[in-house]
């Protein structure tokens with residue numbers, strides 16, 4: 001299995017894999033049936049969506065795992081500047097490995113590649129988005145050396161028409 005940088009030609013295959021990982025998450029956590037969710041909302045999900053893919057492609061920090069022309073894993077990351085008291089922060093937005101080939105160190109190798117490249121590009125720290133009930137992802141991040149405390153991120157939908165500010 002080759003770990004290599006994300007390329008433009010990967011867009012369709014990597015989109016398919018990211019969506020299948022997102023669906024898996026929905027099936028495990030939400031009552032919502034995927035088919036019932038609005039199409040427009042689904043189109044905007046994930047780092048491989050139309051509006052976000054290019055940023056993750058251009059970042060130089062996104063990688064895929066490929067064998068025989070098929071994509072079996074991905075990691076989408078970018079460098080953020082002047083955030084959380086650091087100049088260069090490696091932001092890991094999403095990663096996933098095809099269910100058939102999990103537990104073969106593919107996730108570990110993808111994450112390590114992003115971290116190595118991020119450090120080479122001047123990254124000072126790395127932050128990764130992990131749902132608190134995602135045991136496999138938590139264990140993977142711990143194995144590679146991430147520190148996890150009880151921090152929580154507070155979210156607000158600034159485009160919510162009902163929001164009163």
Ligand SMILES: CC(C)(COP(=O)(O)OP(=O)(O)OC[C@H]1O[C@@H](n2cnc3c(N)ncnc32)[C@H](O)[C@@H]1OP(=O)(O)O)[C@@H](O)C(=O)NCCC(=O)NCCS
Nearest residue numbers: 021095096097102103104105106107108136137139140143
């Ligand atoms: C999380 C995920 C990317 C891990 O990919 P993977 O290729 O299977 O992981 P690896 O084989 O590299 O595992 C590395 C380490 O992670 C931990 N780990 C991975 N899967 C695990 C599981 N199901 N249970 C417990 N620990 C697990 C282990 O410490 C493992 O090391 P070990 O095999 O020596 O014990 C994969 O399970 C996945 O795609 N999940 C669905 C999508 C997702 O949740 N993405 C993360 C969003 S942040």
